[in-house]
Amino acid sequence: xxxxxxxxxxxxxxxxxxxxxxxxxxxxxxxxxxLSSPPCNDxxxxxxxxxxxxxxxxxxxxxxxxx
Ligand SMILES: [Zn+2]
Ligand SMILES: [Zn+2]
Numbered sequence: 001x002x003x004x005x006x007x008x009x010x011x012x013x014x015x016x017x018x019x020x021x022x023x024x025x026x027x028x029x030x031x032x033x034x035l036s037s038p039p040c041n042d043x044x045x046x047x048x049x050x051x052x053x054x055x056x057x058x059x060x061x062x063x064x065x066x067x
Contacts, residue, residue: 021057028055028062 009027013019022035025048037058048056049063056063 023055023057023060025053025055025057028060030060 009024009029011024011026011031013021013024013031014029016031019032019035022030022032022037024031040056040059040061044058045056045061045063052064054064054066055061
């Protein structure tokens with residue numbers, strides 16, 4: 001999995017002590033390793049994609065490929 005450097009991302013979740021999500025929707029990096037989410041499925045990822053999340057906030061998989 002590609003892990004961009006945290007400094008490259010300005011998402012507010014990185015600055016939170018207790019982020020409500022386990023992964024950043026912008027870079028896919030882990031923002032709260034203590035959160036355990038239920039397994040993802042395609043429907044959930046499709047819904048996240050429609051909300052323009054580049055990455056799944058639960059598993060960190062890339063949803064939108066940007067070139
Ligand atoms: Zn990020
Ligand atoms: Zn997911």
